[in-house]
Amino acid sequence: MHRRGLRNLIQAGARRRPHDASHGDRQPVGHPKTRHAHHCTPTAARTRAGHSGERATASYTGRMTNTGRFAPSPTGDFHLGNLRTAILAWAWARTTGRRFVLRIEDIDRERAGSAQRQLEDLEAIGVDWDGEPLIQTARADAHEEALASLAARGLIFECYCTRRDIREAASAPHVPPGHYPGTCLALSESERDAKRASLAALGRAPALRLAAPSPEWTVCDELHGSYTGPVDHFVVRRADGVPAYNLAAVVDDAYQGVDQVVRGFDLLSQAPAQAQLAHLLGAPEPTYAHVPLALAPSGARLAKRDGAVTLADLRGLGWSTGDVVAFIGSSLGVPGARCASDIADALGISGLRSLSTKPWVVTPPSA
Numbered sequence: 001m002h003r004r005g006l007r008n009l010i011q012a013g014a015r016r017r018p019h020d021a022s023h024g025d026r027q028p029v030g031h032p033k034t035r036h037a038h039h040c041t042p043t044a045a046r047t048r049a050g051h052s053g054e055r056a057t058a059s060y061t062g063r064m065t066n067t068g069r070f071a072p073s074p075t076g077d078f079h080l081g082n083l084r085t086a087i088l089a090w091a092w093a094r095t096t097g098r099r100f101v102l103r104i105e106d107i108d109r110e111r112a113g114s115a116q117r118q119l120e121d122l123e124a125i126g127v128d129w130d131g132e133p134l135i136q137t138a139r140a141d142a143h144e145e146a147l148a149s150l151a152a153r154g155l156i157f158e159c160y161c162t163r164r165d166i167r168e169a170a171s172a173p174h175v176p177p178g179h180y181p182g183t184c185l186a187l188s189e190s191e192r193d194a195k196r197a198s199l200a201a202l203g204r205a206p207a208l209r210l211a212a213p214s215p216e217w218t219v220c221d222e223l224h225g226s227y228t229g230p231v232d233h234f235v236v237r238r239a240d241g242v243p244a245y246n247l248a249a250v251v252d253d254a255y256q257g258v259d260q261v262v263r264g265f266d267l268l269s270q271a272p273a274q275a276q277l278a279h280l281l282g283a284p285e286p287t288y289a290h291v292p293l294a295l296a297p298s299g300a301r302l303a304k305r306d307g308a309v310t311l312a313d314l315r316g317l318g319w320s321t322g323d324v325v326a327f328i329g330s331s332l333g334v335p336g337a338r339c340a341s342d343i344a345d346a347l348g349i350s351g352l353r354s355l356s357t358k359p360w361v362v363t364p365p366s367a
């Protein structure tokens with residue numbers, strides 16, 4: 001496909017009609033504590049122990065639900081694992097009669113031209129979307145509004161710690177690995193004033209963290225069952241003033257009406273924090289499906305350095321787009337697929353729900 005402006009491409013993707021829905025720097029987490037796939041209790045029926053019970057008036061949330069999504073960070077070209085996750089997210093949404101939306105998560109790092117190439121790749125493999133992709137940086141006001149709503153209820157506190165402070169304090173035995181040890185949670189106003197002043201003298205500002213009312217939360221995952229994980233006082237606005245991924249993703253999922261989150265297994269560990277935050281913001285907690293990651297034969301996560309792993313690389317070896325989809329399809333037990341809908345049709349909802357949770361080990365093709 002010829003290069004087009006991002007805006008044109010966005011509109012082109014949005015113009016296409018939804019597929020017929022009638023056919024049927026994060027750390028990977030360890031094994032989920034429980035695995036009772038498909039036996040999750042619907043959110044509304046679950047009871048919560050230990051949370052504040054408060055709900056925001058969610059003026060910044062959208063009204064629509066019944067929506068799945070794909071939310072890539074525009075940091076480079078998709079590799080085979082990203083393409084497989086996109087197909088699965090799309091298949092899950094379409095197979096369950098949902099809308100499917102995109103979000104370009106550009107609040108962190110962005111590589112020039114990457115978002116456009118990602119959209120082109122999705123279009124090429126037959127993943128379409130409803131409406132225009134949401135550009136996350138355009139949502140700064142909504143992110144601030146959510147922070148203000150949490151702050152008004154005493155659910156936010158300033159954190160003055162450096163990474164090193166956290167690393168040192170977090171080695172205490174009662175703190176789960178990688179979790180915030182609570183250093184700045186209960187400081188007096190005069191301590192805060194002093195710490196704010198010493199940061200300001202260094203030209204720095206505090207980060208904001210969520211005073212998460214509940215130290216753990218349970219989410220419903222189509223592949224991993226009812227999954228309970230710890231929730232620490234995670235960062236919601238970084239020290240540089242940029243909203244943190246967890247905050248922005250939750251606020252934007254709510255705005256886009258997302259009630260089904262299908263994404264890589266590396267984010268399962270974030271789901272309890274995100275679901276608790278959604279709850280605090282008065283937004284619906286989505287159902288999740290954390291699908292297996294693609295790994296290189298070394299066992300490391302698949303990456304560009306592993307060889308021909310992007311659509312462009314593989315085309316350079318003479319593969320057609322259909323050949324790439326067929327390669328992905330065969331990893332899912334679907335032979336002969338040429339576009340995303342072939343995979344969705346062949347799997348159906350029962351095939352999606354019974355996907356293996358084992359990583360996909362990819363030997364990058366050499367011809």
Ligand code: GLU
Nearest residue numbers: 071072073105249263267
């Ligand atoms: N933007 C994140 C990524 O590309 C995914 C976020 C999400 O799916 O919640 O890894």
